[in-house]
Amino acid sequence: MIRNIIEIGNPALREIAKDIPIEDIKSEATQQLVDDLIETMYHANGAGLAATQIAVPLRVCVIEVNQNPRYPYKPDIPLTVLINPVITFLSEERLSVYEGCLSVPNVRGEVERCPEIKVRALDREGAEIDITVKGITAGTFQHELDHLDGVVFIDKVKDSKTLCTLKEFAEFHEDQFRNTVKQIVEHYGS
Numbered sequence: 001m002i003r004n005i006i007e008i009g010n011p012a013l014r015e016i017a018k019d020i021p022i023e024d025i026k027s028e029a030t031q032q033l034v035d036d037l038i039e040t041m042y043h044a045n046g047a048g049l050a051a052t053q054i055a056v057p058l059r060v061c062v063i064e065v066n067q068n069p070r071y072p073y074k075p076d077i078p079l080t081v082l083i084n085p086v087i088t089f090l091s092e093e094r095l096s097v098y099e100g101c102l103s104v105p106n107v108r109g110e111v112e113r114c115p116e117i118k119v120r121a122l123d124r125e126g127a128e129i130d131i132t133v134k135g136i137t138a139g140t141f142q143h144e145l146d147h148l149d150g151v152v153f154i155d156k157v158k159d160s161k162t163l164c165t166l167k168e169f170a171e172f173h174e175d176q177f178r179n180t181v182k183q184i185v186e187h188y189g190s
């Protein structure tokens, strides 16, 4: 079922989500929640969607990038379901990247992201996931995991002058950012 994506200003977006007990992962309710997240993400052309964005305070998010029309420059990411994810930063380095969010419609802004992270989580079958994620894709993962702590990307925009609407992003910043993305992808492989 396609769920309503809540937007900034809705207090539920700021809730710190709770772990899903392992014994609940295979329950009908959890499986339905995962299906709804995937369906809603596809419907909205999102690169990812966290349960907090549909006002469900549980630690689960989905990510997929497949020639995404909202982010045509993003490298592809296969469909990934992360339950109870834990992140480890593997680098002191930070990349400056423009981000957007389905819960902050029509806005882009520049945030700093770690270019190399390790994510441990469970998949929808309850199997362990232990992956290292790099580059632009690492930023996408950090964005989704932040949602589970009630953090929205605009909280991390250091220079509010980088905030822009989609229209002005396309006109004034997208070309340069595409070059930045190209360099990041060349360097990190994603």
Ligand code: NI
Pocket (backbone or CB within 6 Å): 100, 101, 102, 103, 143, 147
């Ligand atoms: Ni978001």
